[in-house]
Amino acid sequence: MKLGCFSISLAVKDLQVSKAFYEKIGFHVYAGEASHGFLIMKNGDTNIGLFQGMFDKNMLTFNPGWNQSAEGLASFDDVRQLREQLKAQGLEIAQESINADKGPGSFTVIDPDGNPILFDQHV
Template sequence: MQLGQFSLSLSVSDIAISKSFYEKLGFEPLPSCGSIEDKWLIMKSGSVMIGLFEGMFEDNIMTFNPDNVREIERLLTEEGVEMLTPVKGESGPGHCIFKDPDGNTIMLDQF
């Protein structure tokens, strides 16, 4: 099972302040991946990616970008993993959300 690119989705209180902070650490916003006005953006430093999200969710989320989220969801469900948010639709972009045994949130997000 290939989960794809890993990133950390951070719940932030002020996206402009967070963007400025992560720029000091060498992260740069990816073009056309959100904005300050949209209250979310994706930033990259080398192969490391983080998402900054203001007011969209309470906790930080581990995010993976697989090629086929529906197949991975099916396999995980067969293994007894409970989906908090199942994938909607039969094709195209989609995401599912579940938690690990310690309550950490994981999202599989296919663009």
């Protein structure tokens, strides 16, 4: 299974306070829009997303179709394939937003400890 770019998506209380904290430990803003309530920060190949008011819990995030620098991959497992493979292995899909046969889409599964895992394809 090719899952793509990995990051942790953090549900933060104050986007600017969290941004300042992560800058102190070596992260810099890489993408996102503070005016839309989210920033993506990077330190080497490590990505974190800061999301204010979007999620209730922190979650692991995979972006099929992207490498760690959010660059498109020539070959990847589409989010629809991943969803079907996980369902075939008996995993329950907790949420999904897939509206077409190709292109962007997302779904979430929950691990045995209640941690959400988001598969979020942008391409």
